[in-house]
Amino acid sequence: MAGVVFDDVRKDYGGVPALRGLDLEVGDGELLVLVGPSGSGKSTALRIVAGLEEPTAGTIRIGSRDVTRLPPASRDVAMVFQSYALFPHLTVEENVGFGLRARRVPRSETRARVAEAARVVGCEDLLERRPSQLSGGERQRVALARALVREPDVFLLDEPLSNLDAQLRVQTRAELKRLHARLGATMVYVTHDQVEALTMGDRVAVLDGGILQQVGAPQEVYRRPANRFVGRFVGSPAMNVLPAEVEDDLVRAGPFRLPRSALRVRLDGRPIEIGVRPEHVVLGGLDAQAEAVVQIVEVAGTEAFVHLEAAGALLVSRTAPEGGPEVGSLVRIAVDPRHAHVFDAETGAALTDE
């Protein structure tokens, strides 16, 4: 196994930048999730590690080797594609053993390794079938087995769960996590799904517009977003972000008036915004600060999302599903200022602690 290092990696497509100087280190044995919206550069970064794209500038290292100019086959990586990229004319056994046969590994060894990889992912009963005879989940397992069978230095997974239904996705997410723990392999995992990123990654790297916005442990990224983009992108429903004004000792943000001292950031007069996660917009309570009209209530099993309109601002609150307010009713709402995030209104950067 080996780690992966991106050193000032840039990639332009006909003058349009897809990656703008990515510096990132994936530790040996780490599962790092690259997450971002469409066009953020996350898949480009992964394809550059695989050797399927050549960077415009910068270097890629796997372990101690500079692999920037090496062909994909010489990098000792395995890739799982979003579409699974299974050969439709080959059986599962032939699909899993494709790389070994291409590298002329002896037949008996190929058979043994294919059987072992199939056992690890639980597709040993499917070896004689063709991809058209498999369900989405089974195809995904076969693609994983094919990645495992060569025992590569680095696993590259490009949105491998996107084509699965919601239930299977949750189940496979956990299986992948177990597999990673068991193999101790270095994995770079690309997804646009922030829930997947938070639940799976040892660390999460958030990309937007080809720029690394933040990298850190999932909880750190969630609790201390480096900027407004990360704050809104990570977490569902998205963080409420309100334009704010400082008035002496108070900060007025939408319907809320927060004591300036409680925000614990240095405010030097520049325009700011206040971000509040939905779970920190509290309905009712004695210290309620404002009134809001309930617009929509979405009950999702163990929680409910209450969409509110207050002083011209639209907010979302995450609450318990039982005893929620009626649509159209007037509710009192409050925010604990200790949970408020303060962003520079112009740059979007999170303002640091005093």
Add this chain to the structure above:
Amino acid sequence: MRGDSERRGLLLLLLPYVFGIALLIVIPGAITFGLALFEYDLIRSPRFLGLDNFRELWNDEIFRISLRNSLLFILFAVPLRLVGALALALLLHQRFRAVGAYRTAAYLPTVVPDVAYALLWLWIFNPLYGPLNLLLAELGGPTPRWLTDPRDAQTAIVIMSLFQIGEGFLVALATRQALPSELYELSAVEGARPVYVFLRVTLPLMAPTLLLLLFRDTVFSFQANFVPALIVTDGGPPPYATTYLPLFAYQNAFEYLRYGYAAAATLIMFGVTAAIVYVQYRIVRRWRHSFAV
């Protein structure tokens, strides 16, 4: 009823094609079947002969030579045309500068009218001033007598057919373009070499289309050499080196006015074509099954 009106609409759309196929294929085909049993010269009334035309064909030396020439032509031309179309498709599916111009160039000979194409090759094959022999002489190679030696003339007709592969090329190109790029990216990551990828990925995935092209080209090739054989070699050089079945039928019908006899020869050509396609189908059926997508 909506279903009825939809069906009427569909029938209306189909009508021009049904009309064309009936007029140009079904009716002449049916007439050919009937004509093969008669003696008919456009002047006298048709005379019923039963199977006499077929008996005469069986003993006709020129017919046997034509049939053998046609089969030999198919044996060489069809595989070479298929390989040529596939090779061009694989070469030109890649993106590089001016690839569109190369694709057009590959297709262009197919849209040149047959007569113009044949006249062009008549010049190319000319043993005295034709560019092909001048080039071969310059390179120190042999200078075949394209128009006068029987073997060379047969080779010439095959060579001519190899440049009119535009349709096969286009179909193969479209098939190759439609193969998912991920399969090739995965092959690259897995360390598969180009020959391995060609044999294990490209060829099997293109097999259904290539088989279709094989069947189609076999049918087509039986008829494709008519204009070249008529214009470039006029069925010669002796003894009937480039007299193929279509030319044989043409000569009997329009030069000797033996329409019944020509119709019988055409029917045999039809039967031989069907038999070859059937044998091909049987041979490749198992092979195709293993490549089923």
